[in-house]
Amino acid sequence: MARQREQYGILYEGDFGLSALAGKLLSVTDRGPGEAQSLGLACEVAAVAEGEGAVELGVDVRCLLDSPLPDDIIRTAWLAATHGRFDPAECESGVRGWLRRLAERWPEPERKRAPGQWGVRPSIDEEELRTAVVAEIRASAGPLGQRVAQSDHVTLPSGAVAASLEAVTRQGDGDLGLRLFLRVLKVYGVPVGKEQFDRLMALDTALGFPGPLVYDGLNVMWPPIDPLRREAAGDFGLSALSSWFERAWQEDTARERVRRAAAADDSAQTPGSAAALLLADTHRLLDSSLPSETIEVLWLSATGRGYNIDRIGIDARDWLRLIEDVCEEHLRQVAPRYRRAASPPRTDLRDAVLRVVREATPLLADVSISPHWEPIPGTSALAAVEEVVTDVDADLGFRLLLRLLHVASPTLTEEQYGHFQALGRRFGYGEDHVTEALEQLHVTP
Known part of the structure; x- marks a missing residue:
């Protein structure tokens, strides 16, 4: 079944669809939930976002039902995603029978709101997505197999979990394969390196997922804190x-x-x-x-x-x-082990920052900060920024200049805006840093 993607981050705060159901089954505290309880929890997943959750749940179910995947592959992936809390093979009608029960409840996965109401839909080629997800599954196959072997919840053959997730991704749906893979990584506490985490977050962005869907509960092997790294997308x-x-x-x-x-x-x-x-x-x-x-x-x-x-x-x-x-x-x-070390000020771009500070002088010549209550002349604020650039740190001075321009809201030409963007890139700022500060201020020629 073809999946019509939406900006899921607008609809949901976290996981959705079958992977969200797996998370709910994990949270059941009494002995293993039965089929009736699984269907009740599925109703909760379907009710999320004023009933929009039923769409993703229904599509996930049909992606599996319409696929050529053997029941044992679906079962293995599901057992891993729920840490053995719920085995659909133990239902009276078996794995596919359980899925059909879900499909019967949500036979027509139609949105309650008009198409396009959620903004621009994510656009990613399905084959490209499947290839990327399979690559991440394979990157984690070794440590995942070790964690599964060490688990006392359910016995699964060595390598079977990664193989089943790969099959779901290839023959079912890349979106669902990724979400089940993330669920399994979290369930078994599989360590994820920073580079892989960044790749997973790139997929998160491409699919329009809510950010917590990836990072909440993920065992990321973070590098030590380094104030010289510029990893934030925006200001800092x-x-x-x-x-x-x-x-x-x-x-x-x-x-x-x-x-x-x-x-x-x-x-x-x-x-x-x-x-x-x-x-x-x-x-x-x-x-x-x-x-x-x-x-x-x-x-x-x-x-x-x-x-x-x-x-x-x-x-x-x-x-x-x-x-x-x-x-x-x-x-x-x-981060109790972190010890602050004095970092040298940025001097390599001092002259470049001083140029843009001085170029901003005409923009703020007749501007007052807080003009209606104890105003601060824009030129006085700019002079203070220049002192920071000259005597403290060019990086901090440039960021304060961006803040000052955001607050004062002068009109920037396209050329001026381009200068700020270029300097932000030289400092290694995130892609949203200068944009968030100045985008509303510049005018095209």
Whole structure:
């Protein structure tokens, strides 16, 4: 059965379809669930997203029913995905009979909302997808076989699980094969290297999956935290923190706000990286010769006066020390072996950043930050940024410049926007970093 793909990340927060049903069967705490209970849990999967979950469940079932896969292959893949919690072969009607019971409940997998309402559909060639998924299954076949052999839940022949997942992918459906493979990796705690994780996340993006579908519960062998790596898709460090305080925010305290930002690792980052990057920026400013007044202007400008440390009597360096304390507290929890090492400032691109700072002067000449309440002249904010570039770190200075432009919202020409994009690439920033800051500001010629 042909699968009509949607932007699943808009519909679902996590797993869906048969792989989500496998997860629900895993969570049953009493003795192995029977057929009736499996059908009841399937109803819960179908009810997700206001009933849209029935579509993916129905398509998954029909992909298996319409395939030439032998029952023992389907059974092996399913036993592995549920860690032996539910064996469809023990149902009165057998493996395919159980699948038919599911198919009878959702005979016409039609969406309740109009096609295209969920945005642009993911486009990936089915054969390309199947080839990529099979490659990942084979990459994990060895450690997967070892983990299965060590399991005391169900006895499966050596290599049978990887072979069954590959068959489901090749003869059933690449999408379903990938999701069952991910479920099996998590069930058996199979270690996944960072390079393979990045490939799996690339498939996640190509298919429009919700990110947690891949990374939640996956045993990723993360490399050590390294603040010099640029793995986040968007902003990071102090410039990213300032966006958490932009304009009105009332739901938590300032300390809690920093704590949330410090814990906001990108899915491609080693846990603790966001805190380490923020800590590195904080120390650069604390250890610098910049006056506290300059740091204050930087913070107030980058947040658009979203958190007025001047009005509540917080010295800028005291504010940085609070940020430092929160970051170190978070790192003790998630990466207790991490030890901050002073990293040299970026000097190779200092002149290039100074050029774009000075080119931005006309853009901010008549602009005020927070114009309706204790305004900060745009030129004063830009002068503070220039001090960071010259005396602290060109990387941090450029990121603060991007934040300042985002807050001030001047109009950029296509050529100016291109200069910022090019410089962002030279710094190794993620693909969304400059785009998220400036895309709405530039105009085409």
